[in-house]
Amino acid sequence: MDTGSIATPCYVCDEARLIRNLELLATLQKRTGCAVLLALKAFAMFSTFPLMRRYLAGTAASSLFEARLGSEEFGAQVHLCAPAYKESEFDQLLALSNHVVFNSFSQWRRFKARVEAIGRGTRCGIRVNPEHSEVDTPIYDPCASNSRLGVRRKDFEPGSLEGISGLHFHTLCGNDSDALARTLESFERKFGEFLPAMTWVNFGGGHHIARDGYDFEGLCAIIERFRERHAVEIFLEPGEGIVMDAGILVASVLDVLPNGTVILDASASAHTPDVLEMPYRPDVSGAGSPGELEYTYWLGGPTCMAGDVFGQYSFDQPLEIGSRIVFEDMAPYTMVKNTMFNGVALPGIAIREAETGGIREIRRFDYQDYRGRLS
Ligand SMILES: Cc1ncc(COP(=O)(O)O)c(C=O)c1O
Numbered sequence: 001m002d003t004g005s006i007a008t009p010c011y012v013c014d015e016a017r018l019i020r021n022l023e024l025l026a027t028l029q030k031r032t033g034c035a036v037l038l039a040l041k042a043f044a045m046f047s048t049f050p051l052m053r054r055y056l057a058g059t060a061a062s063s064l065f066e067a068r069l070g071s072e073e074f075g076a077q078v079h080l081c082a083p084a085y086k087e088s089e090f091d092q093l094l095a096l097s098n099h100v101v102f103n104s105f106s107q108w109r110r111f112k113a114r115v116e117a118i119g120r121g122t123r124c125g126i127r128v129n130p131e132h133s134e135v136d137t138p139i140y141d142p143c144a145s146n147s148r149l150g151v152r153r154k155d156f157e158p159g160s161l162e163g164i165s166g167l168h169f170h171t172l173c174g175n176d177s178d179a180l181a182r183t184l185e186s187f188e189r190k191f192g193e194f195l196p197a198m199t200w201v202n203f204g205g206g207h208h209i210a211r212d213g214y215d216f217e218g219l220c221a222i223i224e225r226f227r228e229r230h231a232v233e234i235f236l237e238p239g240e241g242i243v244m245d246a247g248i249l250v251a252s253v254l255d256v257l258p259n260g261t262v263i264l265d266a267s268a269s270a271h272t273p274d275v276l277e278m279p280y281r282p283d284v285s286g287a288g289s290p291g292e293l294e295y296t297y298w299l300g301g302p303t304c305m306a307g308d309v310f311g312q313y314s315f316d317q318p319l320e321i322g323s324r325i326v327f328e329d330m331a332p333y334t335m336v337k338n339t340m341f342n343g344v345a346l347p348g349i350a351i352r353e354a355e356t357g358g359i360r361e362i363r364r365f366d367y368q369d370y371r372g373r374l375s
Contacts, residue, residue, distance in 0.1 A: 109160065256297075
């Protein structure tokens with residue numbers, strides 16, 4: 001991709017790759033009869049929603065703002081699931097959402113009467129915790145001990161299910177379908193007895209469906225077999241699995257220090273927070289591991305945070321002021337999660353159009369965006 005002409009830093013969504021991912025998800029829905037929702041927490045670049053709407057059943061929202069964005073910009077179904085809802089927002093949430101999932105029976109009891117009174121046909125569900133961990137990073141493991149996410153079997157209240165039509169679990173993070181199979185074993189062992197009274201089950205996100213090598217056939221078989229065992233609609237709400245490898249972050253070198261560190265105009269901490277939170281070392285186009293190619297550098301950001309560093313990489317040419325650095329796989333959990341720490345400008349948002357191959361800038365952020373978040 002020729003990124004030479006765009007102002008940096010900039011996230012560039014790759015429309016052709018996005019379409020490839022979406023076609024895979026359309027196949028999954030057609031083959032298995034499940035419905036796939038876009039988890040907005042991972043990706044909410046709404047200028048792509050008219051395209052995504054052609055392939056997906058709707059959005060999965062985790063807050064009032066996401067529910068509104070899903071309803072107004074995506075349309076179709078909005079499925080809401082959050083650890084708790086606020087009294088002051090609940091009526092708006094109900095007006096925007098087709099499905100509302102409660103994280104505890106106390107929340108369900110608190111809002112049940114409001115659901116019944118407003119009566120828009122909203123389908124309500126309970127998020128359960130199958131207590132089966134498949135994720136190694138504890139902060140991303142919803143089944144870690146002391147997790148606040150989902151009702152455990154010992155706290156499940158069979159007597160409070162009137163008005164509940166579905167169960168939801170979310171336990172995975174970047175997993176293959178074998179992890180879903182093991183999760184379902186635990187889910188059915190603990191909660192299977194309640195499924196005859198349900199009309200839908202949401203398998204959450206964390207399915208790395210569009211990753212090369214993902215066991216897609218395995219996923220289809222798992223869903224098909226589950227539907228043979230239980231007469232329920234199945235929803236999946238991946239985020240990363242829909243937009244993986246469908247975007248890059250383009251940065252420019254601002255300085256090269258004597259100790260071999262390069263300062264970029266993109267920040268690990270402000271613009272790709274998962275790099276530090278997970279943590280992981282993102283791939284850089286054309287770069288090798290340290291020492292692999294002739295010139296090795298640490299790539300760091302422009303903020304004052306000492307740890308604002310992407311990692312160490314090698315290149316076959318020396319980097320100099322103005323050199324371009326392209327971070328790969330930067331569509332998920334970047335634009336939705338970035339900050340303006342240090343007053344550093346947010347990266348622009350652009351799209352590389354599938355038809356022409358040309359890059360079109362959609363949004364640039366300026367001082368007013370920074371000032372507008374403060375008072
Ligand atoms: C409830 C729920 N659904 C869906 C997702 C999307 O997960 P992913 O982007 O890993 O597919 C998450 C991510 O945290 C989540 O918490």
